[in-house]
Amino acid sequence: QLQLVESGGGLVQPGGSLRLSCAASGFTLDYYAIVWFRQAPGKEREGVSCINNNGGITNYADSVKGRFTISRDNAKNTVYLQMNTLKPEDAAVYYCAAAYGDTCHYMPDFYNVDYWGKGTSVTVSS
Secondary structure, three states: OOEEEEEOOEEEOOOOOEEEEEEEEOOOHHHEEEEEEEEOOOOOOEEEEEEOOOOOOEEEOOOOOOOEEEEEEHHHOEEEEEEOOOOHHHOEEEEEEEEEOOOOOOOOOHHHOOEEOOOEEEEEOO
């Protein structure tokens, strides 16, 4: 069964940090770019960060540049999103998605991915 499972969400105070994980099972991520999307209530799903299959290319939304870092460990079939200096506007459900062969030169649209995780919730509040 092909699955992406996110973890690491939770409640954090403004200025705090979280590290999200996206673990794949049933398939190898070696040929897939991984994209983190997020969706806040009443808002559209937006691409946050993308990493290509070998980690050599990363892309970030302007709203998270300098605060979030995406990385991957293909040996563990896992991708990470380190989120620092979190703001209330970062609160959302975060989803990881796999896009076969994507280069991440541009942030993929949500309809151009192949597999989705079910999401992990991030709340930023004092």
